[in-house]
Amino acid sequence: MTLRALDGFAPLRGRAFRTLWLAQFASNIGGWMQTVGAQWLMLSLSGSAAYLAFVQSAASLPVLLFAIPAGVAGDLFDRRRLLLVCEAAMALASLALAGLAVAGLVTPWILLALLFAIGAGQAWSAPTWQSLQPELVPAEQRPQAIALGSVNQNLARAIGPAIGGVLIAVSAPSTTFFVNAASFLVVIVAVARWRERTRDLAATTLPREHALAATRSSGRYVAHSPLLKAILLRAGVFVFFASAVWALLPSVATRELGLGSGGYGLLLGCVGIGAVAGAVALPAVRAALRPERVLALGTVLVAGAAAVLAAVPVVAVACVALVVAGTGWILSLATLNSTFQASLPGWVKARGLAFYLVVFQGGNAIGSAVIGLLAARFGVTGTLGAAAALLALSPLIARLAPIPDITPDELRPAGDVPASHALATDVGGPVMVTLEWRARPGEAGALAATIAAGEPARRRTGATAWSSWADAEDPDRIVEQFVVTSALEHQRQHERMTVRDRARIADAAALAVGPPVTTHWTHAQP
Incomplete structure (x- = not known):
């Protein structure tokens, strides 16, 4: 580095x-x-x-x-x-x-x-x-x-x-x-x-997507990406509890610390100092720790600061705590945001990021409202302390939703996947694609598992349905089947295939005898 x-x-x-x-x-x-x-x-x-x-x-x-x-x-x-x-x-x-x-x-x-x-x-x-x-x-x-x-x-x-x-x-x-x-x-x-310089998108000669189709394709991509869903869950949980610091800070300043508007401005300035410190420390922290641990560190810093604000009503201590909170906030946000962006291929970058913004802003808005209602019922310091405890425990979610380690290079367009010329792009209606594989002797189970592992990739790039089948009389004969909404969408599917997706197909090919036989099916006209 x-x-x-x-x-x-x-x-x-x-x-x-x-x-x-x-x-x-x-x-x-x-x-x-x-x-x-x-x-x-x-x-x-x-x-x-x-x-x-x-x-x-x-x-x-x-x-x-x-x-x-x-x-x-x-x-x-x-x-x-x-x-x-x-x-x-x-x-x-x-x-x-x-x-x-x-x-x-x-x-x-x-x-x-x-x-x-x-x-x-x-x-x-x-x-x-x-x-x-x-x-x-x-x-x-x-x-x-x-x-x-x-x-x-x-x-x-x-x-x-x-x-x-x-x-x-x-x-x-x-x-x-x-x-x-x-x-x-x-x-x-x-x-x-x-x-603007050339955008990092796959070269395409296809017509631009319609807005509604583009919206559906982005939702489909996020829904079938375990990595993105894990980050969204972690972001939502983090901001829900961390919002307690910002939602209750005015009350802490006036009621617990006895400060006026000038004092409140001082506290916000401490958050800004912490934010700068977080930006300075981030590269070294990222060089020493994996993203999962950077996120845990930032979360614990914000939780610790919230606990101090709840327990020690001293202005000088609150200022130090808010510097720490600002540092932890930057470490956590930068880790979540950069990991999410790095996990999006170019064709879906902005619309995929929109889902992150909705989750983050929604979690912040809902969290602030819930925290405010709880503070009105149970008091500011008690609510802030409870939020700090839950926030400190939130990194344990990593056991249920770990953030996989995927490099951005794996999400670049494969570039070497030929488009299908068997279909004209103006063919209407859904298209079913079948790939008939023949496993090498003794490799039928491994081939079936490798094909099944590629289902999320097929769905992320455009498939609305997917299944795989083994011949009851010839177990080495395995058929992968998926449906896309149109021939044009299937052509886009070829362009959206990433280096990581291509590697999975190569893994399947290594377990098969020769390339698969690909067939494109359209609705039979009566």
Whole structure:
């Protein structure tokens, strides 16, 4: 491993990554400033705690609604244009909110509607942003690039609210809306100047997928990938319990530590310091430990910090605990995110990542709501302590859902799998494909097991049904059978075969006499 691969800030030396990272940082600061301004404005408009809670819901709900179609768009369409459209839409919504606020025409529902529109723009751009930025750096720096994305968010969360509070104090909430609109313009300029290199996708001459078919294919890929499902489960459990720290931190600051808004800003700053420390430490930690253990380490750090916050109501101790929490948060998020992204082939990168965003954001939203209800019933410190204990135990899930070790090179397109020319791509209706194998003497059982091990790969790449059969009178004769929705989808199946899938077919071929006899079946016309 090179020294640069051990440098947590190495990705920032790349011009494209640095430019987009700084633009996103400005936008994140503007977003947090706007959140403070929106909360303050809502408080003055209604004074209702329910409406105040709706402010955060309006910003986060669009991710759950739009992340999957947004991921499809990120895979099928020009990413640069998609980002420009989303950023422009968010800038216009922020300007509209600012103008209406200056004119005194904002009502609670208008405020929520415009916040939802801005959140929708963020949801539509998020899968593309997350899948794009690691591609701007060499492969060995991608975990650091993903970690720096998390640092970006946490630093902005520490800085943005403080600046927003000052602007509101000296002017009005509308000022934060104008600043946020300007921050979107910074991103628009950065993206407009960026030129995308060739994407890491299999070369194709086939027509572009329809959106609905692309959505189904991404869901099918995730559903039949044990690796991705294991990561999603681990991410959901982690964020559900870890959300207790962020959900209850305002209550800890005010009720347990007796701090005001300035003190709360200090605590957020400690989280930001921890996030930077996590980004610095990540390369060395990854070099020393497997991803499973890095995730366990980060989880235990966050759990320990939560336990300290619950048990020791001392400001200095809380600051140290939050530095540790920020470090553990970055180690865990970067490990989950980078492992998930590295486990996705190029053709499904953005839409596969959308499932991760839905699970993560959904787990955070649901976890925060549940933690809040429990805190109201059992108290802040008791709930935080219980969440810390459960979070510390969560790495034990590795026994049920371990994260398999698959290298990104295994998920690259095989490239040497010939497409089927037996079918025209305009043949309608489902297609059944059969491969008739003949096992070498004494290898029938091994061949059947190897063929069966390839079922998830067939389903990930397009099969809607799969089965295998052995001839009752000739056990060495084994037939693999699967169904795809169309001849065109079967052609895509050839393009989506990875190096890992090709190796499984080679393993089967080593146990068989000659190549399989392949037959394509269409519906018989009466």
